[in-house]
Amino acid sequence: MQSLPRDFLTQIAQKYQLSKEQEDAFVEIYHRGDDELEAAEALSISPSAFRTRMTGVYEKFQIGGRGPGKFYRLQVFLIGEYQKTGQKLLPEKSSTEIYIxxxxxxxxxxxxxxxxxxxxxxxxxxxxxxxxxxxxxxxxxxxxxxxxxxxxxxxxxxxxxxxxxxxxxxxxxxxxxxxxxxxxxxxxxxxxxxxxxxxxxxxxxxxxxxxxxxxxxxxxxxxxxxxxxxxxxxxxxxxxxxxxxxxxxxxxxxxxxxxxxxxxxxxxxxxxxxxxxxxxxxxxxxxxxxxxxxxxxxxxxxxxxxxxxxxxxxxxxxxxxxxxxxxxADFDENQILDFVTKWFTTKQDPVKAETFIQKLETDERIRELATNPLLLTLLCLVFEDAADFPTNRSELYEEGLDVLLKKWDAKRNIERDQVYKKLSRQRKEDLLSYLAYTFFERGEYFFKQRVAIDRIIQFIRNAPNMSQDDKNLELDGVAVLKSIEAQHGLLLERARGIYSFSHLTFQEYFTARQIKEQRSDALLEDLASHVTEKRWREVFLLTLGMLPDATRLLQLMKAQADQILAGNFKLQQFLNWVMQKSNSVDVPYKLGAVRAFYLKLALAHDRTLAHDLDLDRTLAHDLYLDRTLAQDLDLDRALAQDLAQALDNNNFFFGFKSNGIDDSMTTHFPNYDFAQALDYNILFVGFKFNDSNLQHKLTELRNLLPHISWRNCEQCETWWKANGQAWTKQLRSIMIEHRNIGHDWQFSQEQKEQLQQYYDANKLLVDCMNSECYVSPEVRKEIEETLLLPIAEIEKRQQP
CATH class of the missing domain: 3.40.50.300 (P-loop containing nucleotide triphosphate hydrolases)
Structure with missing residues (x-):
């Protein structure tokens, strides 16, 4: 068909006041001839959208009728207009082009x-x-x-x-x-x-x-x-x-x-x-x-x-x-969301898609697996049946590994090379466990190809049906490494000659499997020695889930946690106070949970520690301490908040805020200032706790504060700068005298770091006990009863 120059067509389009979209379609189709599909593809629109644009074009040229006749009538008109310019027409498409x-x-x-x-x-x-x-x-x-x-x-x-x-x-x-x-x-x-x-x-x-x-x-x-x-x-x-x-x-x-x-x-x-x-x-x-x-x-x-x-x-x-x-590329968050939404939409269950995404957002390890489309499909299948992911994560990881190690090729009848086939499924997992543990223990998430091959050779030297000649063995080591990458994708070359596990989750899983398979007390002791290290947390949880009996490992973890503060006299004094204070209150909770509550409470006014000791994740709640606290604990928490707020000079006159300690008070006084919160605590002491002496002292202290409002903010600040330190000291004295809380421990930076390690270790210990693992009832009871006790008290209880 006849083709017309683009410049000419553009001039005509402007003359007849075509819209931008109409102009694009008009120029494209009459420059090409009559290939509507090619014109639509060139504009990256569908043929239907292209036809809609052309309908508008015909209307602008006042060409009516139906069918292809409109195209040819307009083409005849355009050719006539072009001939008036004295220019030659472009050649028509050859018969060969039309034939093709x-x-x-x-x-x-x-x-x-x-x-x-x-x-x-x-x-x-x-x-x-x-x-x-x-x-x-x-x-x-x-x-x-x-x-x-x-x-x-x-x-x-x-x-x-x-x-x-x-x-x-x-x-x-x-x-x-x-x-x-x-x-x-x-x-x-x-x-x-x-x-x-x-x-x-x-x-x-x-x-x-x-x-x-x-x-x-x-x-x-x-x-x-x-x-x-x-x-x-x-x-x-x-x-x-x-x-x-x-x-x-x-x-x-x-x-x-x-x-x-x-x-x-x-x-x-x-x-x-x-x-x-x-x-x-x-x-x-x-x-x-x-x-x-x-x-x-x-x-x-x-x-x-x-x-x-x-x-x-x-x-x-x-x-x-x-x-x-x-x-x-791996799936990103948008691709994961798109896939999951489409998956459950086809299953006519969009609500489950929302739940799936919510679960994924709170679990970084499963989210990590979801970047692989095949594993994401597995996650959708698992979630489709149970509307949740398994509590014992090792079971989910095992299913994912089963897909990568066996099912994916087997279902498609694909056979791989012979060198790697000499290793059974069990041996492959043993090899991966050996590699994972040796690298993870050294903190090596990326490792050189040469080092990986050396470790593979060490492993296959002891495996049956493998060549023993050193030269062949080295060649086999290279073949095995490449096979693991190509066949299962569990090891990946991240840069030339540098490898890592495809997902950190799998390295953690195989590290835990190595510990479980070796059945070595020395390995359990070595694992327990990492109880303060954040990077080992998932390995602990996975190992406990794999062990048929986790009693021994939990005992070793408890012993390691107890030793963190054992050599520091001042910190042992602090734990003594935690124990004594917990013993002094009459509440229907386990003492371990109460000790966790007071340990957190004592450290909450230190903002460097309070940030990490977030109440929603504290030991107290993990040990089943009710959010609706008994009166003793509720009062102590409220007073501790008052002290923490008073110590926070920057925010004292800008509304009562919890500063990361706890948000329960804001449910009573949203946007109320500190003085009003203190008024509430005074009422609480009088009506709920019935301590008139404490109520009287707090009232006197409250009356010393100026009336606080936005209008006299500068006056309040001036008052606080002159009197705030003395006022806070009085509040602390009242709390120590009447409630035995609010002590100024003045921990050094090193002691704060030790306390953080101690807290984290005990938090991990409790999380492990609450996970799906077996521990003897006697040991579980012993651990719960001796949590957060000073070392002397623990040793005393261990004596026959």
Whole structure:
């Protein structure tokens, strides 16, 4: 069809006052000729949206009627207008172009049923039935730089992944530039998409096929989807060209058009095919070189076509000079949200999607696993059944590892290399446990390839059916490392020659498994020695969940926690006060919980400690201390808040706030100032606690305060600067005399750090006892009764 210059068409569009959208459609279609689909794709809009724009165009030119006649009537008018300028018309499309377009349309319609059958649905893991790909598909992001090819040092990785403060590093670092998967394909005619197991490579390729056959992406091409494993194992070892017609046959519902081979050849020679080659890593070793040669020969012969091929990272050393390599990025938070919402929408249970996301937001370790699409699918399946994640996290991790270590390849009948197959499933887990523990113990989350290989060699020297020759052993060590990465994705090359576990969660799990499998008291003692270290917390919880009897480990943890303050006389005095004060109140709680309450209360006015000793996470509540406190505890808490507020000079006259100590009082006095809060406490003492002497002293002290309002704020500040220190001292004296609280311990910075360690260790101990682990009733009772006691008291109770 006749084509008109863009400049001329733009001038006409402006003359007839077309809108921007109408102008874009008008210029595109009359410059191209009559290819509506190509014009719509060029504008990145649907054919329906394009037609809507053109309807407006015809109205502006006052061209009525229906059907294609409007297009041609307007074209005749435009040609006439152009001829008036004295310029020559652009040449019409050749008959060859029209012929190829006709072939593309015919063959695309023929392959549509095959593509829809093979690529339109998804069924993985234990899904009971397939699910429509379009209803669940989440857009893929691509890293243009393959992570394992970067030349970085371990220090650089720590900085990029932010683990200096022991943050999680399962997510792709935000420093890496991401682009949309479709954009990456559009930018590169020949693309190899690399990715970890379960990263969504095949799903992405299937989505490309569906978009193409539906003319929503590369609408001028025919999608050809080839599973390379099936091609490699086809009897007779056909060439890739010979295999093309066969790739449609098993799923075809219509008879092939006459002369299909000739038509395919014409389409390929004109570069009008989207060649999708899935799973290069799934090809057996015996077929590998033949298939590589076939792909290279085919890509050279038909180089004008678009090629996209998928392969696992580290599968083999491939060299495709014509192809650009990119990597599938982990899911980010938006992709996770999109996937989960779509998943449960298809299950007609959107409420469960909201619950799932809420659970994910509060659990960083499960959130870390969700960055892998396959593991996210597993999480959705688990949550679908139980509406929650298992309390014993080791069970969930075991299921995830079972998917990566066994099910994912087995369900697709994929066989991997022989070196790694010499290790049984049990041996593989033993190897991963050995590596995880040896690196985690040293705080090594990233490690050199050479070091990893040495440790693998040490392990396989003691494994049966493995070669013992040192040279072969070293080669086997390299093969095993690469196999773990390629087959299971549990170890990843984060930069050239530097590895880590794919998720810190899995390194923690295998570290705990090593401790459990070795059944060594020395290992339990070593684990207990880390009771004050935050990075070991999850290992403790996982180990306890795995052990058939956690009694011994809990005893060792308790002993370590007790020793933290054992050598400091002043801190032992403090614990003595905690014990005595707890014994003096008559409340219906376990003494361990009461001691936890008073330990927190005594430290709450120190803002450096109060921040960490947040009441919502204190030992007291973990030990089942009611939020509705008994009167003694409630009064002591209220008075302690008064003292803490008085000590906080900066905020004293700016409304009563809890400063992170506890928010219970604000439920009584939202936005009320300190004096009003003190009035409440005076009433509380008189009516609930019936202590007239204390009430009288607090009233006298309250009357010393000036009337506080925003109008006399400066006067109040002046008064406080002159009298605040003495006033606070009186309040402290009253609290010590009547309630034995409010002591000024004046801890040094070192002592504060020791107290924080002591608190954290005991918090971990209680969390472990409250987890799903078995501990003998006698030991549980003993631990609860001796929590937070001074060391002398503990030793006294241990005497026969």
């Amino acid at each position: 377009q006709t072939l593309v349309k015919e063959v695309r319609e023929f392959v549509a049923s095959s593509i829809c059958e093979r690529c339109g649905k998804m069924r993985v893991l234990d899904m009971e039935q397939p699910i429509g790909l379009a209803s669940i598909y989440t857009s893929v992001n691509i890293l243009e730089k393959v992570t394992g090819r970067r030349r970085l040092e371990i220090a650089d990785l720590f900085e990029r992944y932010g683990v200096e403060d022991f943050e999680r590093f399962g997510l792709t670092p935000i420093h890496e530039k991401r682009i949309d998967g479709l954009e990456a394909v559009a930018q590169h005619e020949k693309l190899i998409v690399l990715g970890k197991p379960g990263a969504g490579k095949t799903t992405f390729l299937k989505r490309l096929a569906m978009l193409c056959v539906e003319q929503q992406f590369q609408a001028n091409r025919v999608p050809i989807f080839i599973t390379l494993k099936a091609f490699a194992e086809t009897p007779g070892k056909p060439s890739l060209w010979e295999y093309l017609p066969r790739s449609f046959a098993p799923h075809q519902t219509t008879n092939p058009p006459a002369g299909l081979s000739n038509k395919l050849q014409a389409i390929l020679e004109e570069g009008q095919a989207l060649i999708l080659l899935d799973g290069l890593d799934e090809v057996r070793d015996v077929d590998s070189q033949r298939i590589i040669n076939e792909i290279q020969k085919f890509a050279t012969q038909f180089h004008l076509n678009q090629f996209v091929m998928t392969c696992r990272i580290a599968a083999r050393e491939y060299t495709f000079e014509q192809f650009t390599e990119v990597e599938v």
